[in-house]
Amino acid sequence: MLQIAICDDETLLLDEIKEITEGCMRQQQTFSILSTYTSGKDLFYDIQDGKRFDLLLLDIEMPGLSGMELAKRVHALLPDALMIFVTAHYKYAVDAYELHIFRYIPKNQLKERLHHALKDAVSLLEIQNTDSYIISSQNRLERIPYKEILYIGKDGKNALFHTTASGRQEEIGTDQNRRVRKTLAEVFNELRSEEFYFIERGYIVNLRHVTGISHTDCILTDQTRLPVSQSRLPELKKRLNKYWQDKI
Numbered sequence: 001m002l003q004i005a006i007c008d009d010e011t012l013l014l015d016e017i018k019e020i021t022e023g024c025m026r027q028q029q030t031f032s033i034l035s036t037y038t039s040g041k042d043l044f045y046d047i048q049d050g051k052r053f054d055l056l057l058l059d060i061e062m063p064g065l066s067g068m069e070l071a072k073r074v075h076a077l078l079p080d081a082l083m084i085f086v087t088a089h090y091k092y093a094v095d096a097y098e099l100h101i102f103r104y105i106p107k108n109q110l111k112e113r114l115h116h117a118l119k120d121a122v123s124l125l126e127i128q129n130t131d132s133y134i135i136s137s138q139n140r141l142e143r144i145p146y147k148e149i150l151y152i153g154k155d156g157k158n159a160l161f162h163t164t165a166s167g168r169q170e171e172i173g174t175d176q177n178r179r180v181r182k183t184l185a186e187v188f189n190e191l192r193s194e195e196f197y198f199i200e201r202g203y204i205v206n207l208r209h210v211t212g213i214s215h216t217d218c219i220l221t222d223q224t225r226l227p228v229s230q231s232r233l234p235e236l237k238k239r240l241n242k243y244w245q246d247k248i
Helices: 011-028 040-048 067-077 090-098 107-128 164-171 184-191 233-247
Strands: 002-007 032-037 055-059 082-087 103-106 132-137 140-145 149-155 158-163 178-180 196-200 203-206 210-214 217-220 225-227
Touching: 002 011, 002 040, 011 032, 011 055, 011 107, 032 040, 040 067, 055 067, 055 107, 067 082, 082 107, 103 107, 132 178, 132 184, 149 184, 158 184, 184 196, 184 203, 196 225, 196 233, 203 225, 210 233
Parallel strands: 002 032, 002 055, 055 082, 082 103
Antiparallel strands: 132 140, 149 158, 149 203, 158 178, 196 203, 210 217, 217 225
8 A cells, every 4th residue: 555645735736636646546556545735844744743655746836845845854754755746847857856856747747747657656666565574473474564674673582673663553552563583693684685784783773764873873764773883883884875875
């Protein structure tokens, strides 16, 4: 299921974008939930409160919080989300490219180009969602997408997966951390992805959710701070720098 946000202060255009998007999702047979906003601030507040989106369609020129600034803030919190700019102003095309925006759609070519952009976005998101860790036991089968894993810690004889959903579920009194009766070393070998790195004996971190390093702490997108061993710190910095260059 894809979570899609559409933000435009012009309500008529907002309705048109929503209609085209709904039609494309039906044609692609993709189950999705659409949320519409006429204010960039309202959209960002929802994201700050824990709402997650896979795809965002944003107007650039909006009062209060422009689409350009909104895109920068969204990217900091949702680095894997795809963003499409819909605007009447060609002068922003270069800036949109520098922000790694997935696609740039002029408003006067909305009907001709938005449908194709949405199809490409759905295809890419489906590929991203196939990378997962599978928890399989006699009584349990569960898939955890790599992009949802913040870090993996040690919990007795278990490996404990902390995910992007965990913090939101804790607020309502349920625990969505996943445990698997394996050592961290076993889990790390099964992940087989350069996105993950052993920062200390008790932690494996997902580089896509690292926002920075402070002294010997690794800081994640949810503000979690994890200790990094002195011996692994230089390699973490090297890998993180490469990841940012390649992926962000």
